[in-house]
Amino acid sequence: MRLRRNLMWWTKITLTLLVFLAGTYFTVRQALHDARDVSVQVRKVTPQAKALEHKIIATPANEPVVPRGYKDWHDYDRLFKESKQIGPGEQGQAYNLPPKYQNERDLLYKVNGFNARASDDIALNRSLQDIRHPKCKEKLYLEALPTASVVVPFHNEHWTTLLRTAISAVNRSPDTLLLEVILVDDASTKAFLKDKLDDYVRENLPKVRVVHLPRRSGLIRARLAGAKVARGDVLIFLDSHTECTTNWLPPLLEPIAKDYRTCVCPFIDVIDFETFAYRAQDEGARGAFDWELFYKRLPLLEEDKKNMPEPFKSPVMAGGLFAISSKFFWELGGYDPGLDIWGGEQYELSFKIWQCGGIMVDAPCSRIGHIYRKFAPFPNPGVGDFVGRNYRRVAEVWMDEYAEYLYKRRPSYLKLDAGDLTEQKAIRKRLNCKSFKWFMTQVAFDLTKVYPPVEPPNFASGKIQSVASSNLCVDTRFKHHGDRFDLQECGRGGEQTFHLTWHKDIRPGKRPVCWDVSSGDAQAPILLYNCHGMGGNQLWRYDPGFHSGDNFTGSVSVMYAVIVTTANVLISRVTMHSGHLVQHWKSSGLCMVVIHVVWTAILVTKKFLCQRVIHN
Numbered sequence: 001m002r003l004r005r006n007l008m009w010w011t012k013i014t015l016t017l018l019v020f021l022a023g024t025y026f027t028v029r030q031a032l033h034d035a036r037d038v039s040v041q042v043r044k045v046t047p048q049a050k051a052l053e054h055k056i057i058a059t060p061a062n063e064p065v066v067p068r069g070y071k072d073w074h075d076y077d078r079l080f081k082e083s084k085q086i087g088p089g090e091q092g093q094a095y096n097l098p099p100k101y102q103n104e105r106d107l108l109y110k111v112n113g114f115n116a117r118a119s120d121d122i123a124l125n126r127s128l129q130d131i132r133h134p135k136c137k138e139k140l141y142l143e144a145l146p147t148a149s150v151v152v153p154f155h156n157e158h159w160t161t162l163l164r165t166a167i168s169a170v171n172r173s174p175d176t177l178l179l180e181v182i183l184v185d186d187a188s189t190k191a192f193l194k195d196k197l198d199d200y201v202r203e204n205l206p207k208v209r210v211v212h213l214p215r216r217s218g219l220i221r222a223r224l225a226g227a228k229v230a231r232g233d234v235l236i237f238l239d240s241h242t243e244c245t246t247n248w249l250p251p252l253l254e255p256i257a258k259d260y261r262t263c264v265c266p267f268i269d270v271i272d273f274e275t276f277a278y279r280a281q282d283e284g285a286r287g288a289f290d291w292e293l294f295y296k297r298l299p300l301l302e303e304d305k306k307n308m309p310e311p312f313k314s315p316v317m318a319g320g321l322f323a324i325s326s327k328f329f330w331e332l333g334g335y336d337p338g339l340d341i342w343g344g345e346q347y348e349l350s351f352k353i354w355q356c357g358g359i360m361v362d363a364p365c366s367r368i369g370h371i372y373r374k375f376a377p378f379p380n381p382g383v384g385d386f387v388g389r390n391y392r393r394v395a396e397v398w399m400d401e402y403a404e405y406l407y408k409r410r411p412s413y414l415k416l417d418a419g420d421l422t423e424q425k426a427i428r429k430r431l432n433c434k435s436f437k438w439f440m441t442q443v444a445f446d447l448t449k450v451y452p453p454v455e456p457p458n459f460a461s462g463k464i465q466s467v468a469s470s471n472l473c474v475d476t477r478f479k480h481h482g483d484r485f486d487l488q489e490c491g492r493g494g495e496q497t498f499h500l501t502w503h504k505d506i507r508p509g510k511r512p513v514c515w516d517v518s519s520g521d522a523q524a525p526i527l528l529y530n531c532h533g534m535g536g537n538q539l540w541r542y543d544p545g546f547h548s549g550d551n552f553t554g555s556v557s558v559m560y561a562v563i564v565t566t567a568n569v570l571i572s573r574v575t576m577h578s579g580h581l582v583q584h585w586k587s588s589g590l591c592m593v594v595i596h597v598v599w600t601a602i603l604v605t606k607k608f609l610c611q612r613v614i615h616n
């Protein structure tokens with residue numbers, strides 16, 4: 001017993017001694033090491049060195065403090081080099097192709113739907129102006145960000161626009177973050193997209209590779225094919241005629257680094273289809289849809305505006321450009337492989353993300369330009385109403401009782417065979433996803449205010465007939481977005497029935513085009529424009545008690561009235577003069593007629609002036 005206690009005592013003493021000796025050894029060693037370092041760094045302590053040392057220790061308030069774990073990801077060397085670049089389209093400026101290339105231009109326009117000949121004169125690594133929110137320039141992002149694979153599906157893309165997509169992504173990404181750019185050739189028929197592309201990429205773009213699909217698969221399956229071979233932590237899908245701008249990548253990756261179930265969309269800017277000028281589309285909006293599943297946008301929330309340029313929540317993505325972790329993408333089953341060609345996939349993925357535990361945000365500091373084509377140059381590869389079939393699949397699996405609102409507007413979808421939905425419904429069950437009602441009330445909570453599931457009735461419907469020449473009626477003659485229209489003989493074919501809808505816009509027939517005045521000129525033409533249902537340039541109202549010359553006691557100070565010349569339907573500014581409307585056009589010498597409206601649906605005989613009202 002005693003022996004044992006002695007032994008323990010000796011052991012304790014020995015251990016304490018050992019710890020003490022080891023401690024002394026390391027302290028002395030560190031001191032010697034430090035002394036050596038100091039002797040190397042400060043050979044002679046000059047006043048300047050002292051000041052410098054002081055500055056480093058006591059960082060003045062105006063110097064940026066980089067918090068631990070964060071980093072300024074800007075590539076300042078590249079930014080400086082790009083700022084010196086000059087030439088066609090440089091700094092994102094418009095490039096006007098010299099007229100001598102008109103023939104080449106026309107040929108390439110036909111096959112691309114944009115001015116591809118102009119693109120050919122613009123450097124593949126052209127510079128762009130920095131149009132980001134000013135605060136983006138100072139933003140720091142996590143140092144530890146996941147790696148990214150960029151997936152770019154294409155079918156018969158033009159050479160220079162395709163390469164500019166890849167090169168802008170590579171050049172403007174930190175080397176450590178961008179693993180690869182995968183170009184997925186969806187069975188293109190242009191010869192240069194085969195061996196020539198493979199050779200070019202092999203020789204010039206080590207991070208880029210091309211995957212050729214053996215047969216035409218459509219956008220959705222081409223994206224899936226690219227995603228399957230991607231090795232990065234994050235999948236970034238891009239369109240094949242885009243340009244990534246400065247520091248676009250870290251803002252897409254950071255929200256995913258913080259929570260892998262976040263899907264992030266960049267701001268999509270506009271590359272002009274004619275001149276390749278780079279400009280903003282807007283400064284942000286939340287993605288939405290109407291009940292025919294047309295993509296729409298909702299205004300930012302007050303808190304989103306206040307937090308700019310921090311990422312804000314968005315109910316659905318536009319579709320073409322987004323980042324998602326590979327892990328989450330495949331947990332969700334990727335895209336429904338039963339979706340054909342294109343259409344509806346952006347809703348399928350968006351609903352799935354939200355309903356199955358993820359979130360979707362837009363990152364204002366990540367901006368990518370996109371060429372919106374003037375027209376679609378390719379024939380549709382799909383059979384029958386493939387978009388309708390896709391919508392039906394999405395509605396059946398994800399939209400619950402809200403699917404009825406779609407079918408009510410598109411009864412033909414009920415007759416389409418959507419195919420086998422077992423696997424998709426199993427995913428929803430397996431991931432314990434929430435209901436569509438949850439999505440509509442918690443995520444897209446303001447959507448039904450703008451796009452009510454059951455449309456309120458029109459305010460009025462009928463012909464718009466000239467009072468001065470009662471045989472003439474406004475006729476849009478089935479014209480399209482961007483077109484003007486005029487008067488025709490009443491009842492002579494054409495498109496002469498109009499609706500003043502509950503959106504307070506005017507639509508011919510049942511088409512989603514609206515009367516729109518985008519110019520602020522005193523006598524601006526009224527054009528047909530895709531309806532946005534948000535008032536603004538498309539806000540019209542009528543005042544049944546109002547006739548020209550009447551006293552006007554409304555609260556608005558500037559009013560416009562619909563007038564017509566022999567050739568155009570115009571809008572004209574009318575101003576108040578001591579309580580009376582002064583009609584400017586009367587003194588201008590032009591031949592114009594005030595249009596009176598006969599709204600047969602509501603007021604069979606009463607005539608009144610249709611006004612467009614600008615609220616100051």
Ligand SMILES: [Mn+2]
Nearest residue numbers: 239240320371
């Ligand atoms: Mn596109």
